[in-house]
Amino acid sequence: MINRLQIIASYPFPLRVIIFLLILAAIWLPLAAPIYLLVKDSNLATILTMGLLFTEFLLLLPRWGKQVYRQTQLLKSYGLVNTRQNGFELLTGLAIGISIAFTLFFVQGLLGFVAWQNSHNLPRIIAEGLLSALGVGFAEELVFRGWLFDELQRDYSYPMSVRANSLVFALSHFIKPVEAMLRTWPQFPGLLLLGLILVLAKRSCQNRLGLSIGLHAGLVWGYYIINVGELVRYSGSVPDWVTGINGNPLAGAIGLLFLSVLAVGMRQMSEQSKGRSD
Numbered sequence: 025m026i027n028r029l030q031i032i033a034s035y036p037f038p039l040r041v042i043i044f045l046l047i048l049a050a051i052w053l054p055l056a057a058p059i060y061l062l063v064k065d066s067n068l069a070t071i072l073t074m075g076l077l078f079t080e081f082l083l084l085l086p087r088w089g090k091q092v093y094r095q096t097q098l099l100k101s102y103g104l105v106n107t108r109q110n111g112f113e114l115l116t117g118l119a120i121g122i123s124i125a126f127t128l129f130f131v132q133g134l135l136g137f138v139a140w141q142n143s144h145n146l147p148r149i150i151a152e153g154l155l156s157a158l159g160v161g162f163a164e165e166l167v168f169r170g171w172l173f174d175e176l177q178r179d180y181s182y183p184m185s186v187r188a189n190s191l192v193f194a195l196s197h198f199i200k201p202v203e204a205m206l207r208t209w210p211q212f213p214g215l216l217l218l219g220l221i222l223v224l225a226k227r228s229c230q231n232r233l234g235l236s237i238g239l240h241a242g243l244v245w246g247y248y249i250i251n252v253g254e255l256v257r258y259s260g261s262v263p264d265w266v267t268g269i270n271g272n273p274l275a276g277a278i279g280l281l282f283l284s285v286l287a288v289g290m291r292q293m294s295e296q297s298k299g300r301s302d
Contacts, residue, residue: 121242161241214274
């Protein structure tokens with residue numbers, strides 16, 4: 025069985041990914057279907073099934089590495105390592121991400137685009153936001169900058185892998201009904217740029233995932249606190265495309281400007297890291 029599965033390693037990237045996803049779906053669907061049928065709360069059902077899907081993804085990866093690629097430490101090769109340095113980089117990314125999110129809105133406040141206001145239950149929102157953001161950051165970085173990026177690099181050059189990874193990352197956020205896709209399409213350039221930033225963050229740390237996870241989580245955390253906590257109110261003094269369509273900074277000119285500055289910084293860090301390793 026192991027020899028037969030190792031043949032998959034010689035297949036082209038699209039076919040390998042399809043096979044992996046089909047295996048994952050075959051394991052997930054029999055368990056997810058009863059949850060959707062028995063749990064009446066659609067939000068709870070989604071949380072349970074997505075949690076189950078990611079858990080099975082984590083369990084499948086080591087077997088995929090061992091039986092397809094003959095690698096026993098596939099997660100470590102993705103950059104998921106239990107070291108003090110990786111933990112420090114995670115905290116650094118978290119601090120950078122939340123600082124950027126709040127600075128973006130602070131600048132908008134100075135320009136008169138938004139007005140700050142008080143919020144109720146802010147400590148609870150901060151704690152909930154942190155847990156949610158770490159979950160999102162860990163899951164998405166392991167999937168996109170870990171598994172998917174590794175599969176891309178097995179077939180393609182580094183520059184092509186970076187572009188493809190960023191594109192798939194952005195497109196994956198539009199797996200939703202057509203009406204919702206049309207409403208949220210302005211955030212596509214921001215997602216594309218964010219995907220590039222997160223790859224550069226990983227590269228700047230000798231391919232460890234800590235900084236990418238922390239940066240991703242920090243951005244999500246900051247936006248969660250401001251959005252759910254209703255800390256700002258838009259003044260309407262400028263068009264939505266400036267501040268962000270539907271209140272999403274990724275879909276606005278100011279958000280793209282901040283991401284562009286962050287991308288330049290991450291690119292410089294990445295080049296410095298490459299120079300040290302050469």
